[in-house]
Amino acid sequence: MPAETPVSPLPPLPPVARPGDPVSALDTPTLVLELDAFERNVARLQAACTAAGVALRPHAKAHKCPDIALAQVAAGAVGVCCQKVSEAWPFIAAGVRDIHISNQVTGANKAAMLAELALHAELSACVDHPAQIEALAQALQARGARLNVLVEINVGQDRCGVTGADAALALVELIQAQPLMRFGGLQAYHGKVQHMRTRAERAAVAGGAARIAAEVKAALEARGVVVERITGGGTGSVEFDLAGGIYTEIQAGSYALMDADYQRNDWDDAWRFEQALFCASRVTSIGDGTRSVLDAGLKSLAVDTGLPTVAAVGLAYVAANDEHGILRSEGGRLPGLDELVMLAPGHVDPTMNLHDEIVAIRAGRVEAIWPISARGLSR
Amino acid sequence: MPAETPVSPLPPLPPVARPGDPVSALDTPTLVLELDAFERNVARLQAACTAAGVALRPHAKAHKCPDIALAQVAAGAVGVCCQKVSEAWPFIAAGVRDIHISNQVTGANKAAMLAELALHAELSACVDHPAQIEALAQALQARGARLNVLVEINVGQDRCGVTGADAALALVELIQAQPLMRFGGLQAYHGKVQHMRTRAERAAVAGGAARIAAEVKAALEARGVVVERITGGGTGSVEFDLAGGIYTEIQAGSYALMDADYQRNDWDDAWRFEQALFCASRVTSIGDGTRSVLDAGLKSLAVDTGLPTVAAVGLAYVAANDEHGILRSEGGRLPGLDELVMLAPGHVDPTMNLHDEIVAIRAGRVEAIWPISARGLSR
Numbered sequence: 038m039p040a041e042t043p044v045s046p047l048p049p050l051p052p053v054a055r056p057g058d059p060v061s062a063l064d065t066p067t068l069v070l071e072l073d074a075f076e077r078n079v080a081r082l083q084a085a086c087t088a089a090g091v092a093l094r095p096h097a098k099a100h101k102c103p104d105i106a107l108a109q110v111a112a113g114a115v116g117v118c119c120q121k122v123s124e125a126w127p128f129i130a131a132g133v134r135d136i137h138i139s140n141q142v143t144g145a146n147k148a149a150m151l152a153e154l155a156l157h158a159e160l161s162a163c164v165d166h167p168a169q170i171e172a173l174a175q176a177l178q179a180r181g182a183r184l185n186v187l188v189e190i191n192v193g194q195d196r197c198g199v200t201g202a203d204a205a206l207a208l209v210e211l212i213q214a215q216p217l218m219r220f221g222g223l224q225a226y227h228g229k230v231q232h233m234r235t236r237a238e239r240a241a242v243a244g245g246a247a248r249i250a251a252e253v254k255a256a257l258e259a260r261g262v263v264v265e266r267i268t269g270g271g272t273g274s275v276e277f278d279l280a281g282g283i284y285t286e287i288q289a290g291s292y293a294l295m296d297a298d299y300q301r302n303d304w305d306d307a308w309r310f311e312q313a314l315f316c317a318s319r320v321t322s323i324g325d326g327t328r329s330v331l332d333a334g335l336k337s338l339a340v341d342t343g344l345p346t347v348a349a350v351g352l353a354y355v356a357a358n359d360e361h362g363i364l365r366s367e368g369g370r371l372p373g374l375d376e377l378v379m380l381a382p383g384h385v386d387p388t389m390n391l392h393d394e395i396v397a398i399r400a401g402r403v404e405a406i407w408p409i410s411a412r413g414l415s416r
Numbered sequence: 417m418p419a420e421t422p423v424s425p426l427p428p429l430p431p432v433a434r435p436g437d438p439v440s441a442l443d444t445p446t447l448v449l450e451l452d453a454f455e456r457n458v459a460r461l462q463a464a465c466t467a468a469g470v471a472l473r474p475h476a477k478a479h480k481c482p483d484i485a486l487a488q489v490a491a492g493a494v495g496v497c498c499q500k501v502s503e504a505w506p507f508i509a510a511g512v513r514d515i516h517i518s519n520q521v522t523g524a525n526k527a528a529m530l531a532e533l534a535l536h537a538e539l540s541a542c543v544d545h546p547a548q549i550e551a552l553a554q555a556l557q558a559r560g561a562r563l564n565v566l567v568e569i570n571v572g573q574d575r576c577g578v579t580g581a582d583a584a585l586a587l588v589e590l591i592q593a594q595p596l597m598r599f600g601g602l603q604a605y606h607g608k609v610q611h612m613r614t615r616a617e618r619a620a621v622a623g624g625a626a627r628i629a630a631e632v633k634a635a636l637e638a639r640g641v642v643v644e645r646i647t648g649g650g651t652g653s654v655e656f657d658l659a660g661g662i663y664t665e666i667q668a669g670s671y672a673l674m675d676a677d678y679q680r681n682d683w684d685d686a687w688r689f690e691q692a693l694f695c696a697s698r699v700t701s702i703g704d705g706t707r708s709v710l711d712a713g714l715k716s717l718a719v720d721t722g723l724p725t726v727a728a729v730g731l732a733y734v735a736a737n738d739e740h741g742i743l744r745s746e747g748g749r750l751p752g753l754d755e756l757v758m759l760a761p762g763h764v765d766p767t768m769n770l771h772d773e774i775v776a777i778r779a780g781r782v783e784a785i786w787p788i789s790a791r792g793l794s795r
Binding site for chain 2: 047048050051053064065066067098120121123126129130140141142143144145146147149150153154157165166168169191195196197198200228319320321322323324325328330332333335336337339340341357358359360361363374375384386387390391392393412413414415416
C-alpha cells in the first residue's frame, strides 16, 4: 500500500547479481558456478578423452546452459548431447553445431520438431522400434532434412534399447533404406552404473555394458554394417569406458559441475572431479537458536538423490520444505540471520532445471551471469 | 544437417497445445488442469470458508499461476499468499491487489524488493526477529511505502516463529513503534499437520496449534493489543481450522489442484478435494514389452513425497530418471508407443515449479494455456 500516490508501472525485479559484485552481495537463493573448478573439470576429462583417442560429447542435460556448452566445445568437445528434442533448441541458437539426442524420438510431433532443427545443425537421434524410424522418415521428407540415426541397444539398464544383434540389425536395415537417414552407429548407455558406490561394482557393470556393445558391433560388422560410432558412458564409469576401447564417444555430463551424490562414490583420485556447482542460500530465521532456516528448499534444490551437503564444516541440511531448508549443527557454528550458506546440491541435473540462471564466480567475485536457457525444455 | 540450403533463422518451438485442440493432440510432457474439477474445488472451499465467516487467502506457492489466482479471487478469495517476495511480482502485475508473504522477510535485499512492491499492492509479511523489523523499516522509509507486519508464532512445526506471548509482544511493540508499519496480526501455520495420514492425528495437531494461537492472542489482547487477523491452516487441516474458531484467514493452496500425496490422506468425504492437476506424458519406448517408458521424469514431476500415480487403472509408475518414467503393469494393459498417459503428480507445489505453462482443459478440449509466471521466483 503506497504512502503517497501509487508509483507505476511495476519495475522489473532486481538482478540476483551484477558482474564485479563480491560473492557476499549475492541475492539468494541462486546457483553459483566456481569457474576455476569448472574449468579444471572440463580440461581434465577432455585431456583424458583426447589421450584415449575418444571423442567427448558432454551431456547438456546436466547443465542446460549454452555458455557452459560453448566452454566445453572450446575445450575440445565434438558437440553436446541433449536428452529431449526441444532441449536442443537453445544450444543450436547459441551456435553449437553438432548435437546428439541421446534418447528415442517417438511420435509425429517430436519427429517434426527434430526435422526442423536438423535444418539448422548436425543432429543425431536414437531409435529402438520401427515405428520411430517411420515417423522420423515422414518428418524428414516433409522438411527435406537429413538425420544421423543411431540404434540404442540395451546394455543392462533395462530402460530403452533393443536386445541383441538381430534386433539391432533389423533397425539398421530400415534406417539404411531411408534416403534422408544415415545409420550413425550404436548408443550403449547404462545409467545405473554411474551411481554405484564402489569402483569394483562400476568396473564390473561398465565392463558388462561394453562387452554387450562389442558383441553387437562385431555381429553387425560381420554382416557388412560399418559401426562408426559407439556413444555412451558417464561421469561414474568414464575411467572404465575409456579403458575398455569400445566407446568412440563419451556422454558424461555431471563431471563439469558435480553434486553431493556423485561425491559419495568411491573414486580413484585421478577421476574425482571437483565440486564446482553450489546453491547460495541465506538464513531467514533462527527459530529458538537450535536451527538456522535457509531460503533454499525443494524449489531451489532437487532432493531425489538426497539432501544437499553444506560447504562449511560441522553443519547439516536436515530437511527441505518447498521454500525452507533446515540447518542444524553437527559441531559447527550455526549461521546467523541473513548469513550466506553455500550448499552442494544432491543431484546436478534436476537442480539446474529449477533455475533460470547461474552466477559464474572466480576468486570471490561475479564474472558473469549465464542463462540456463534449456531449463524446462523437456519435450 | 540440411539437405539443401540452410533455412534461417531458427523458428521458435511449436506450442504444446492450441485452444480448441483435443486432449489427444497434446504435445508432452505438459501439465494439464481439469477445469471442471478445479472450479468445483475452488467453489467448495470458498463456500466452507464463507459459511464459517473466515476469509480464504489461497496459497499461490501451490500453483504460481496468475490465471489461477484471479479465478480464486473471482470466487471470493480476499487475495493470495506468496512464500517469497519475488514470487509476488507476477501476481501484482496480473492485478491481484492483496498479497500476504507468509514467511520471514530477512535482509536488506529482500526488504528493498518488498518495499518497492508495497507501492503497487496491499502487502503483508511476517517477522520473528527484531533485525527483520529494522531492515524492513529502513527499506520502507527509503521508498515511502507502508506495510502490514504480522508476527509469526511457532505453533508446533519448529520451523520459523517466536515461542510464547512475551516474545510475540516484544515484536509487536517494535512494529507499532515504526511509522510506516502496522501490526497486522499473527501467523500460526503448522506445515507438518497437513500430510499426517489420519484425521484423528490431524485433528489433534491442528487443535494444538489453534490452542497456542488462542493463548498468544489472549495474552496480547490482555495487554491492549488488537489482533485483527490470525492466518494459517492448510488443505489437510482446514476442516479443523474452520471449526476451531481462532483463524480469521485460511492459507490452503493444494486444495485447488491436489496431488497424489494428499490423496493418500484419510479424508471425510466432505473435505476430499478432486484431483484436478495431471501431467500428460507419452510412451517413448516399449523396451522388451515388460514396461512402457514415459517422457516425464524428474524434470517434469517432483518426487519428494513419492512417485506419481497413474490415472488409468492397473498401471504403476515405478521409477523416475531425469527425463524417463518407467511404467509397469499391475494388471492393466501397458500403453503402446506414443500413447498418452495421465499422471497425478506426487507433490503439487514443486511440480508446478518445473513447468512454464499449464494447459487448461474442459470436456476433452483445450480451453486455454496459462503461464506459470512465478515459476522459479524463489527470492
